[in-house]
Amino acid sequence: MTDERLAELERRLQRVEDERAIERLIASYGPLVDAGEADSAAQLWAADGTYDVEGWPMRSREDVAAMVRSDEHQGLIGRGACHFLGPAVVTVDGDDAVAVCESVLVIHRGEGFTVWRAGANHFRLRRIDGRWQIVARITRTLDGKAEARELLSAGVAGR
Amino acid sequence: MTDERLAELERRLQRVEDERAIERLIASYGPLVDAGEADSAAQLWAADGTYDVEGWPMRSREDVAAMVRSDEHQGLIGRGACHFLGPAVVTVDGDDAVAVCESVLVIHRGEGFTVWRAGANHFRLRRIDGRWQIVARITRTLDGKAEARELLSAGVAGR
Amino acid sequence: MTDERLAELERRLQRVEDERAIERLIASYGPLVDAGEADSAAQLWAADGTYDVEGWPMRSREDVAAMVRSDEHQGLIGRGACHFLGPAVVTVDGDDAVAVCESVLVIHRGEGFTVWRAGANHFRLRRIDGRWQIVARITRTLDGKAEARELLSAGVAGR
Numbered sequence: 027m028t029d030e031r032l033a034e035l036e037r038r039l040q041r042v043e044d045e046r047a048i049e050r051l052i053a054s055y056g057p058l059v060d061a062g063e064a065d066s067a068a069q070l071w072a073a074d075g076t077y078d079v080e081g082w083p084m085r086s087r088e089d090v091a092a093m094v095r096s097d098e099h100q101g102l103i104g105r106g107a108c109h110f111l112g113p114a115v116v117t118v119d120g121d122d123a124v125a126v127c128e129s130v131l132v133i134h135r136g137e138g139f140t141v142w143r144a145g146a147n148h149f150r151l152r153r154i155d156g157r158w159q160i161v162a163r164i165t166r167t168l169d170g171k172a173e174a175r176e177l178l179s180a181g182v183a184g185r
Numbered sequence: 186m187t188d189e190r191l192a193e194l195e196r197r198l199q200r201v202e203d204e205r206a207i208e209r210l211i212a213s214y215g216p217l218v219d220a221g222e223a224d225s226a227a228q229l230w231a232a233d234g235t236y237d238v239e240g241w242p243m244r245s246r247e248d249v250a251a252m253v254r255s256d257e258h259q260g261l262i263g264r265g266a267c268h269f270l271g272p273a274v275v276t277v278d279g280d281d282a283v284a285v286c287e288s289v290l291v292i293h294r295g296e297g298f299t300v301w302r303a304g305a306n307h308f309r310l311r312r313i314d315g316r317w318q319i320v321a322r323i324t325r326t327l328d329g330k331a332e333a334r335e336l337l338s339a340g341v342a343g344r
Numbered sequence: 345m346t347d348e349r350l351a352e353l354e355r356r357l358q359r360v361e362d363e364r365a366i367e368r369l370i371a372s373y374g375p376l377v378d379a380g381e382a383d384s385a386a387q388l389w390a391a392d393g394t395y396d397v398e399g400w401p402m403r404s405r406e407d408v409a410a411m412v413r414s415d416e417h418q419g420l421i422g423r424g425a426c427h428f429l430g431p432a433v434v435t436v437d438g439d440d441a442v443a444v445c446e447s448v449l450v451i452h453r454g455e456g457f458t459v460w461r462a463g464a465n466h467f468r469l470r471r472i473d474g475r476w477q478i479v480a481r482i483t484r485t486l487d488g489k490a491e492a493r494e495l496l497s498a499g500v501a502g503r
Binding site for chain 2: 114
């Protein structure tokens with residue numbers, strides 16, 4: 027009886043910890059890329075993890091790090107940028123997980139700031155070597171097209 | 186002694202799980218309505234739950250689903266919209282709970298995006314049939330009027 | 345064996361509760377200052393806690409409350425403002441903690457809203473009298489300068 031209660035507590039707490047680890051990973055993305063931390067941002071991905079953002083397909087940690095080091099991204103954060111991701115909805119299934127959140131990209135322009143983009147973000151994650159890592163992220167602009175909306179639907183449903 | 190420690194752990198973990206279930210529910214709202222998932226969004230509410238957003242009182246799941254299916258909402262997400270809700274502050278008391286968060290509504294316009302509205306969101310929730318459901322949500326624009334500010338005060342205090 | 349499993353569960357759950365208490369504290373900041381709750385906002389800080397926001401150094405709870413009661417802040421929330429803080433990345437080490445998040449300040453202007461500022465927020469917290477309190481918060485505008493970016497790097501690394 028005590029053993030069963032302990033096992034059940036361990037199982038429930040493990041689920042909370044897994045979901046929280048993924049939430050933390052996603053919450054770290056914006057601060058890391060806005061700081062220009064190319065290597066730390068890349069470590070959020072699996073070695074061969076992918077990041078498909080409109081017009082910019084990445085296929086590895088090296089590709090993610092190269093994106094952060096690119097002239098385009100450096101120009102953005104050199105002027106001032108905030109990749110602002112909202113609270114993620116996370117669904118864990120053993121060593122696999124799906125997460126979804128919306129985001130806004132706010133950039134410094136003139137005296138103030140402007141919202142350059144709002145997006146849908148869909149993540150597939152896997153526990154590899156005891157650490158959750160992104161195996162596939164897709165980001166699409168919320169411009170009314172079906173694809174961004176399908177990412178949101180799938181993500182909340184844990185697909 | 187072991188029994189007491191187990192019971193205490195179960196009680197504490199249950200509270201964390203309850204709060205997290207509500208946080209997840211609230212984090213799901215934006216993705217669901219931006220995807221146009223009328224029925225899934227409506228399921229976040231109790232059957233007779235209410236949603237009072239300026240100029241649009243809803244009194245049931247059917248009303249919430251009808252709002253998502255309305256020409257106004259469909260026009261919004263057809264052009265591109267992001268109902269972006271921030272991290273919620275949740276206070277659980279048995280089978281009842283209060284939650285509060287701020288939000289921004291970002292819409293696609295021309296080449297970019299603009300913040301159409303910033304709001305205060307106050308939720309009353311109840312555990313019904315073992316699942317947390319919204320029994321009353323009030324959203325008010327943060328335009329300086331007292332009502333939005335009172336929602337924030339009450340929500341953080343768990344009222 | 346049972347005792348060890350119980351102690352391990354208690355230790356893990358305590359860490360989750362500590363991190364969550366800090367997340368809740370940070371999620372409360374925006375709603376409290378946008379509501380004008382000067383005293384409740386000040387209570388998020390330690391008695392001699394500091395808040396260093398560009399051009400406005402505060403050295404105590406009284407200073408934080410005075411900021412909320414200031415003409416400048418009252419003018420902001422009287423017209424309508426949303427201090428929107430994102431999900432925090434929290435690192436707890438015993439009775440000390442570091443947290444970081446990004447934020448946008450959205451203000452009501454004319455018919456709509458505009459993003460006035462995007463910022464990096466770095467928090468040092470301490471458990472004092474059994475309650476997590478801010479001992480030092482630094483906020484810097486994300487305008488491309490190194491300081492804001494260093495706050496983000498340090499915060500995610502738990503420094």
